[in-house]
Amino acid sequence: MDWDQIYFHAKEWVNAAGARIRLSFDETLNIQTKSNANDLVTNMDKEIEQFFISKIRAVYPDHKILGEEGFGDTLENLDGVVWMIDPIDGTMNFIHQQRNFAISLGIYENGIGKIGLIYDVFHDELYHAKRGNGAYLNEKPLAPLKDSTVKESIIALNATWVMENRRIDHNLMIPLVRDARGTRSYGSAALEMVFVATGRVDAYLSMRLSPWDVAAGAVIIEELGGFVTNLRGEKLSFLAQDSLFTANQGLHQSILKDYLKEGRW
Structure with missing residues (x-):
């Protein structure tokens, strides 16, 4: 090939x-x-x-x-x-x-x-x-991604997920939003993933995306040492819709452990 x-x-x-x-x-x-x-x-x-x-x-x-x-x-x-x-x-x-x-x-x-x-x-x-x-x-x-902590991070997250909604208990996301330095939402999964790749934001979370939303960004972020999984920390399948969680390695591990482990994603 x-x-x-x-x-x-x-x-x-x-x-x-x-x-x-x-x-x-x-x-x-x-x-x-x-x-x-x-x-x-x-x-x-x-x-x-x-x-x-x-x-x-x-x-x-x-x-x-x-x-x-x-x-x-x-x-x-x-x-x-x-x-x-x-x-x-x-x-x-x-x-x-x-x-x-x-x-x-x-x-x-x-x-x-x-x-x-x-x-x-x-x-x-x-x-x-x-x-x-x-x-x-x-x-x-692009430079390899550097680890960061929640308190010094900007997290890309749609406001839908911290207000009452049909998909998740919105209370699960409130502590993460409260503890982060700030949140942003851009309305394009592809751009939010490259913003992680460039360090413009430190993490991006979404509840439901399709394979074509994330396939390209996953290659770019992983090439820079970042992690791309669903909200359960599992590898994406790229054959069905799934949640998405991508961040630098240290931040990914700490958010998964301290904020996402109790959720049913």
Whole structure:
């Protein structure tokens, strides 16, 4: 398997997709809803996913594709090479703000992350990693993650999880929010994961994400020595929705032990 060639093509296609999205800023979007009124999808989400699929099918016809908008394959396992695509992660931000969204592309072989690319289109920032070769922001190497404590950390966490909700007992998250230096929420799992990778935030927690939300970020963070698990501390499966908890090694261990161990996640 020529992973250097795959890496080259992936970066080339992500940059081309980003250029197409930038051109759409002055266009009128066709906006539809999916599972609920706030689960939005645009014609651009669909067009970009189909763009990636056409490129992958033409060059790598034996590779599998898992995409948010459903134009890829239906997978029962991760055997072989699988491309996991979120064409626009943070669609609500894309619609309302035209920023704080990203293209997310993770490439896995037999369930192991090989390549991760997250492109912040508005800021023209491409975060990328190839397993065993470090992680980069554009062409600048990212530094390995440093350990931190809860009291000196900024944690990315949606406010939904510290107010009454259907998924968890919100009281479980209150001590963590109280003890942290601060919390942030950006509305894009891909960006929140690269913010962990760059140290802009120290941890990111979410109750339910899909494989294409986290596949690319997991490769980047693990390449820098960070941990990516669910809220039970288990390895992600990348075949179903799951919770997510990612942080530098020391913070991951301390939050898991001191704040998350009693939860039913």
